[in-house]
Every structure is written in C-alpha cells, then in structure tokens.
Amino acid sequence: MVRRMRLEEINPENYEAALAVKVRPDQEDLVEPVVKSLAEAYVYAEYAWPRLILDGDRVVGFLMAFLDIPWDPARDPEDVRSGLWRLNIAAEAQGCGYGRFAVEAVCNEVRARGGSRAYVTWEPRAGGPEDFYLKLGFRPTGERSGEQTVGVLDLHEDRSARAQ
Template sequence: MISSSLRLVPVTPDNLEAVTAVRVRPDQEHLVESVARSLAEAYVHGETAWPRAILDGDEVVGFVMAFLDIVWNPAKDPEHRRSGIWRLNISADHQGKGYGRFAVEAVTEEIRRRGGTRAYVTWHDGDDSPAPFYLGLGFRPTGELSGPQPVAVLELA
C-alpha cells in the first residue's frame, strides 16, 4: 500500500545513487531506457526535461521524467508545443502498488500547473508493453508515431 508521504523530488547528489539503482523487471528492460540514460538525456535537454525520483517515505521506488513545453514538429508547426511522460521506471520490487499511477498523476498536475491542457506519452508495442497501463489511465492513441512508438494523449481539462 502507498503511504501518505508519496512524492516526487528532484534528483540530487543525496539521492542519485538510489535513483540510478532503480531497475525494472528483466522482461521490461527492452521497453524503457535506464535511469542513468534518462538522466544523461535530461542533462542534454535541460530546458525541457523534468526528471524526478519517486519516493515513498524516504525510499526511492521509481523514476519519472517529463518533457515540458517542447516544440513537437518544428518543420511542420514551430508553435505546436507538447508536454508529457518521457520515461517511467518503477523498481521491479515496487510494481503493481500504484506508484506508476501516482507518478503519471503528479506529472499531469505539473503540466496543468504550467497551463497545459494535454499530456502525451509514447510506448513500445509488443510483449509486456505498458500500453494497457496508459490506456487504463485515459490516454488515447493519436494515430501518430514517434519513431516506431505510438503516441497517445490525455486531455487534462
């Protein structure tokens, strides 16, 4: 059961080791990049990346990274900006306990706080795909692809 002290916190020198130790189940490793890779991408995309540790009390149970206010397709529409879930890694030992749902809800609250009305996500299809998880939270496919991954949107209004 999730405690009342569940929260997202920035990744800092104090929690870096615990955050980078987050590992999904072995059968999911092909579906999501490692936390270390995500943090490297956050460094490179510092203007739009929003990486956070997921804590239950003092324990790191996962990692989520949002993208905030990126220009989706600059060649087609330089004014079209999007925000959403970039990565979600819940530690193998903590899956199925509501931490992923909490993280998605916390990211969507941050997007709302910044004036956003939609949240986007992509996923890998195939065995053990997170598609049912995101669809169960209300995300709906847009028909677009980001590379080989389907794009889905959640209306926040």
C-alpha cells in the first residue's frame, strides 16, 4: 500500500473531520481534544498552526504547531520558540508512522521559517509519549511547562548518526 501522507489546513469543509479525531481512551488525559486546540488556534492565531494529517483522503490525525512564540518574555524577551503544541493521532491509526510524519512536518515548517530548534512538551508518566519523542531525538531541557517536561530538538544536528 502506497502512503500519501500530507497536511491540510483546517477550513469550513474539513473542520468536522478534525473534530472527529479521537485518541485512545487511555491517552485522553495526555492531549487536549481537537475542539480545544481549534479554540486556542482562534485565540492565538498569531502563533498557532493547526493542520489535519491525512493519508490520501483519510483523516488520520491532527497537529498544531506553535511558531515564533515568546517563551517567557519576563525572563528573556529574546527567547522565541517554535515547535509541536498538540498531536492527536486517531486511535485506529496509531503505530503506522503518522506521528513521526507529523513531527517531521512541524520541524520542516520551523526550518522554513528560519528556526534551528523545535520544542515539544509531554506528560512524564507511564504510557505517555516520552519514549516517542526521545526516539525522534528530542532531549529534555530541564524546564517544565506546568507539569509537563519540555523537550528540544536541534534541527541542524546530524540525525543519521543517531539512527545507527
């Protein structure tokens, strides 16, 4: 089977398909539902980059990136970051490479906008996505965002050495 993975902007024709993306029940406490992400994308339109993840015409997930957002302006006004804000892969589509594709797509967008690092946060608990992000090369920064671990990926690092 040939995969035709792609991202699509959320629009009036596909937003209901985005709202229908549901993760596994044991993951519902790890990621906000798509409806909340779309509300945040509306409120934070300057920074949010929401997209549907498709394989051909089949919706398999949703992602939202944050692009060029001031991390902690009170501490360091020069610390502007981009990365993955949300990743919801449909329960029936997990384990098929769509998450990896989504993270790579976000990293490509960050690079295209001149960024050299991509950030992500995750809930540090059993069954959480930490191993997934670590396998993709993210490393904990030592920072926390609420109760979540902050991870960073150097987009200029040679990943071929890590894959061996």
